[in-house]
Amino acid sequence: MGEVTRRTFLAAASAAAAGAATGPWVLRAQAQSTEPIKVGVVLPYTGVYAELGVSITQGMKLVFARENDRVAGRKILMIQEDDEMKPPVGIRKMEKLIDSDKVDILTGPVHSGILMGMRDKVHSSKTILIVSNAGADAISRERCSRWIFRASFSNWQPNFPMGTWVAKNVSKEAYIAAPNYQAGKDQLGAFKESFEAAGGKIIGEDYPKLGETDYAPYLTKIKQSGAKLVYVFFSGTDAVNFVKQYDQFGLKKTTKLTGAGFLTEPDVLPAQGQSALGIITGHFYSPLLDNPTNKKFVKDFRAQYGGKVPDGFACQGYDTAEVIIRSLRAVNGNTQDKDKWVDAIAKVEFDSPRGRFRFDPKTHNVIQPFIYIRKVEETALGLNNVPFDKVANVTDPGTGCTLPA
Amino acid sequence: MAFIPDFFGQALNGLAYGVLLFLLSVGLTLIFGMLDIVNLAHGSYYMLGAYAGLTLIAVTGNFWLALLVAPVAVALVGAAVERTCLRPLYRRGPLDQVLLTFGLIYVFEDLVKWIWSGRIRSIPTPALFSSSVTVLGATIPSYRLFVIVFGLAMAVALWALIEKTRLGAIIRAGVFDSEMTAGMGINIDRVFTGVFAFGAGLAGLSGVIAGPIQSASPPMGASILVPALIVVVVGGLGSLKGSLVGSLIIGQAETFGKVWLPGASMLMIYVVMALILLFRPQGLFGRALK
Numbered sequence: 041m042g043e044v045t046r047r048t049f050l051a052a053a054s055a056a057a058a059g060a061a062t063g064p065w066v067l068r069a070q071a072q073s074t075e076p077i078k079v080g081v082v083l084p085y086t087g088v089y090a091e092l093g094v095s096i097t098q099g100m101k102l103v104f105a106r107e108n109d110r111v112a113g114r115k116i117l118m119i120q121e122d123d124e125m126k127p128p129v130g131i132r133k134m135e136k137l138i139d140s141d142k143v144d145i146l147t148g149p150v151h152s153g154i155l156m157g158m159r160d161k162v163h164s165s166k167t168i169l170i171v172s173n174a175g176a177d178a179i180s181r182e183r184c185s186r187w188i189f190r191a192s193f194s195n196w197q198p199n200f201p202m203g204t205w206v207a208k209n210v211s212k213e214a215y216i217a218a219p220n221y222q223a224g225k226d227q228l229g230a231f232k233e234s235f236e237a238a239g240g241k242i243i244g245e246d247y248p249k250l251g252e253t254d255y256a257p258y259l260t261k262i263k264q265s266g267a268k269l270v271y272v273f274f275s276g277t278d279a280v281n282f283v284k285q286y287d288q289f290g291l292k293k294t295t296k297l298t299g300a301g302f303l304t305e306p307d308v309l310p311a312q313g314q315s316a317l318g319i320i321t322g323h324f325y326s327p328l329l330d331n332p333t334n335k336k337f338v339k340d341f342r343a344q345y346g347g348k349v350p351d352g353f354a355c356q357g358y359d360t361a362e363v364i365i366r367s368l369r370a371v372n373g374n375t376q377d378k379d380k381w382v383d384a385i386a387k388v389e390f391d392s393p394r395g396r397f398r399f400d401p402k403t404h405n406v407i408q409p410f411i412y413i414r415k416v417e418e419t420a421l422g423l424n425n426v427p428f429d430k431v432a433n434v435t436d437p438g439t440g441c442t443l444p445a
Numbered sequence: 446m447a448f449i450p451d452f453f454g455q456a457l458n459g460l461a462y463g464v465l466l467f468l469l470s471v472g473l474t475l476i477f478g479m480l481d482i483v484n485l486a487h488g489s490y491y492m493l494g495a496y497a498g499l500t501l502i503a504v505t506g507n508f509w510l511a512l513l514v515a516p517v518a519v520a521l522v523g524a525a526v527e528r529t530c531l532r533p534l535y536r537r538g539p540l541d542q543v544l545l546t547f548g549l550i551y552v553f554e555d556l557v558k559w560i561w562s563g564r565i566r567s568i569p570t571p572a573l574f575s576s577s578v579t580v581l582g583a584t585i586p587s588y589r590l591f592v593i594v595f596g597l598a599m600a601v602a603l604w605a606l607i608e609k610t611r612l613g614a615i616i617r618a619g620v621f622d623s624e625m626t627a628g629m630g631i632n633i634d635r636v637f638t639g640v641f642a643f644g645a646g647l648a649g650l651s652g653v654i655a656g657p658i659q660s661a662s663p664p665m666g667a668s669i670l671v672p673a674l675i676v677v678v679v680g681g682l683g684s685l686k687g688s689l690v691g692s693l694i695i696g697q698a699e700t701f702g703k704v705w706l707p708g709a710s711m712l713m714i715y716v717v718m719a720l721i722l723l724f725r726p727q728g729l730f731g732r733a734l735k
Contacts, residue, residue, distance in 0.1 A: 086558075253658075257459075261704065280565055288577060288586035307564075313567070
């Protein structure tokens, strides 16, 4: 009995001492809320695009860990849901996060179809969404919303500057190709717009089905067209199959392959191997960027995740988490006043691994500090995208978006 | 006149694709003909072949060794599946069998994710065939020429095996009437296992062969199933000749569909299938329906 009493006494005494030490801080936090801040995450964690979801999550967690999972005295709680890259699943998971988990803020998704499906519910329930990948142009255009920000890119952004760049530096005659779906058409549309404005001419274009495994008929057509330049948008298995078969057809010797950065991101580079060497792409990020924030990001990321080199997706996750942390600090952890919080997010500005990060107040889409022109080379980090030129301040035109400036 | 080399080049592309479909569908059609089972998990053996090939190449660095060993490994998996999962269902209705093989697709897909992760992988092109060649004005990767020659050689070898050997006679008899064959004193159980394993091994072989052209990822098995089933339906269930001719027709239809109808390339193979079914419901070389 006596022993128990002594133990109880010791426990009570140390608790009191701890309370005294942290007292003022606890009181301040209680003045607002002691509830954790719930961050809902809708990303693919299974399927071919699982690696993208994992990279984005790792980028986010790196920032939250740096802050000891706290901001303005409140704990940050991530609630992760797997959308399996399927719109019905993603939309159901989003509804669960909003309606039953009652998250304070939502992030994701990878798939543009899921984003478009989420849009109305997010908008009408006034849930703040920070898009961490999906590039559907419409979200920065006619379907924009006060409650939706995008920390990744719009499909227009990497392609528009590339059109001007390749017309000037590679060739004025291009053969173009992309998968036959909305993002493919968006991406090539942006390229065509600036390429033709710079005096370029499209001599052929093809839209193979999404998930095509045999590009031989298209590659034979490219060969026969005599094109000196090919510009494509492909990602995932499409990017691997296209790049390997392009090389096997001997096209690399006669025709320069260029494209939107997804063509040679690190999720596909190892499978492409030597076939990817020399491909030129436009993207807002490369782990080889020479700025202090990126150097620290690459070092910390590799230390945390067993030597894995961060990719553009990890950078998107990192920036999404930075936006959340910095805006919450600005409103002192008050998640109840949504209007104030949205205004704070719109004003967030910081040094990201990709350069100076800020949103366009007119569209809530990120202004890309640079679109880097990169070439696949053998580097100290293995096969990777070496930046050698850049285009500054790439802002989506935001046609049709009527957010208050 | 550029039309001739253009046309010839695309015909070669279609031939390479068709030959690949043949290696895949011949096992499917034999298994159906003999065991009366629509093996929806056939694409899974294709996937297992690609992944087994990847690992063997990573360990030995030798593509040709992988081409030899991976199909044997896949055949063993096939034999085990036939013995443990399919055998108890032979006397049950086709729905049970379809449910089982459908379920196996998911089991194998998760197994592959678990062992090899969901990352996109790819078998490097063997150095011997890494360049491209020009034939009659058409450029084609030398690896695809190898695939064409290899596939056609396999077709001849399979034909000889089935038409000219005692084992082939037993298989043909089994396809025609398995109960009667058993009545003749043939151990039909062992033949069933053998045919299933052989078909799975051929699917595994096509997985390795396709490796340098296509990437390997877990959904690959499910996505190759549809073209393989179309080949079997077009060619006629259970017919080796049908499988070869069906593959070559579908290979050309899909290739020229992509060239001539860029917006609706998939339409072409379905139109071909519908036309053939309209005039020959049993498929080109199938037995007439009873």
